[in-house]
Amino acid sequence: MAASSGQAGYLAMALAQFGVPVSVVANVGADGFGSQILEDLRRYGVGLDGIETTEGQTGITVGIVRRDGERAFVSDFSSLRAFDESLVLRHWDLVAAADVVCLVGQFCLSQVTPEVALRLLRRARVEGKTTVLDTGWDPAGWPPTTVAGIRTQLGEGDIFLPNLDEARAITGTEQADMAAADLRQQGPTLVVIKCGAEGSYLSHASGAHALPALPARIYDAVGAGDMFDAGFLYGLWRGWTLQASQVFGSAAATLYIGRLTDRFPTVADVVTAAKPYGIALGETSSVESRRPASRRQS
Numbered sequence: 309m310a311a312s313s314g315q316a317g318y319l320a321m322a323l324a325q326f327g328v329p330v331s332v333v334a335n336v337g338a339d340g341f342g343s344q345i346l347e348d349l350r351r352y353g354v355g356l357d358g359i360e361t362t363e364g365q366t367g368i369t370v371g372i373v374r375r376d377g378e379r380a381f382v383s384d385f386s387s388l389r390a391f392d393e394s395l396v397l398r399h400w401d402l403v404a405a406a407d408v409v410c411l412v413g414q415f416c417l418s419q420v421t422p423e424v425a426l427r428l429l430r431r432a433r434v435e436g437k438t439t440v441l442d443t444g445w446d447p448a449g450w451p452p453t454t455v456a457g458i459r460t461q462l463g464e465g466d467i468f469l470p471n472l473d474e475a476r477a478i479t480g481t482e483q484a485d486m487a488a489a490d491l492r493q494q495g496p497t498l499v500v501i502k503c504g505a506e507g508s509y510l511s512h513a514s515g516a517h518a519l520p521a522l523p524a525r526i527y528d529a530v531g532a533g534d535m536f537d538a539g540f541l542y543g544l545w546r547g548w549t550l551q552a553s554q555v556f557g558s559a560a561a562t563l564y565i566g567r568l569t570d571r572f573p574t575v576a577d578v579v580t581a582a583k584p585y586g587i588a589l590g591e592t593s594s595v596e597s598r599r600p601a602s603r604r605q606s
Contacts, residue, residue: 312344314367315413315444318531321352322538322560325572328545331355331406333399337366337387352572358399362387367416371530383447385416392419396428403432408541410440412534415447422457429464441465441496442537443474450477463495469537471502484509485516500540500554502533510554519554522584525566535564539578548590555587 313321316332323330332354336342338361345366349356367388372380396403403409409432414420420428429439441462446454455478462468468491470478475487488499488511501509507521539560543553559582563573573581579589 312341312348314369314416315442315531315534316410317345317349317354318534319410319412319442319538320354321349322535322564322572323542324352324354326538326542326575328542329355331358331402333358333396333402335360335362335387335391335395337362337364339364339366341366341368342387355402358402360395360398362390381447383416385418388416389418391417393424393428403437404435406437408440408545409437410442410537410541412440412442412444412537414441414443415445422454422461426461426464429461433464433466438466439464440467440469440537440541442469442533445471445474446477459494462491465496467498467500467541468496469500469502469533469540471533472504472506475501484518485511488516498550500557502536508536508554508558510550512550514550517551517554519551519558519585522559522562522581524562527566527568529565531571532561532565535572536561542575543589546590552587552589555582555585556589558582559585 316334320330320332332349336345336359342361346356346359349359365384365386367383367385369381369383372382409429411420411425411429414425429441432439443458448454458478470491472484472487475484475491476482479487479490481487481490484501484503488501488509491499492511497512499511503509503521505521505524507519510517510519536557538557540553540557543556548556556578560573560578563577563581564571567573582589
């Protein structure tokens, strides 16, 4: 089965499995679920110094999957309601030590409004960090005030990694290429839209690239986007071309959704799975978006 955790935990465990040094700034509840999350993160080698334990229940989400694969999620955010700007600032030493700072699962964090996220991302960028954003889906249905806030927040993001539904909600545009162009105008240097069975679409000043998905046997797609993010960021961390990084992310997600056990693949697993793409992994490029050095991701 998959390890416990949420969007940040899945991303961290996947990166750690690839050999990337990673820490998490987060909180869990003082219950068995919180203990399990900490143990799973520890098992993968994720740094835990930035994770606080909050009194009460750990946030929990139940995924409801139809026979056609469509999913809905029912959540009780519980301990996550205590995650706020002050918690992040208490552990800013971990952010300061990182080259890449990822803000993910924002809509599970009721106190991290677009204004709060903007301040945190702006400070990270001022301090020379590459900022990565994957907001997740807004359970409130993306009211206009939220959309406006997220569009402003994107001005402090270097890399934005939404799925197609999220990109459509933010831009009001159906097509991935047009949505990516709109999102890049808000500030990110690089946008990659995850399009599920249709693959992914990358947009950067150096060009755009649509990548089809690999054939997949689907066991469980929860966390697939996080696995893609981890694979893509790993490629950038290694200094690979954008297209090679996109291929690695796609192959990583394909392996993840088809596994019952040992769901986070190794680098060797992903390289093998990516062979049908015919793209040489490991090639470097000078056209990267503020390529991170080999230090810690937060």
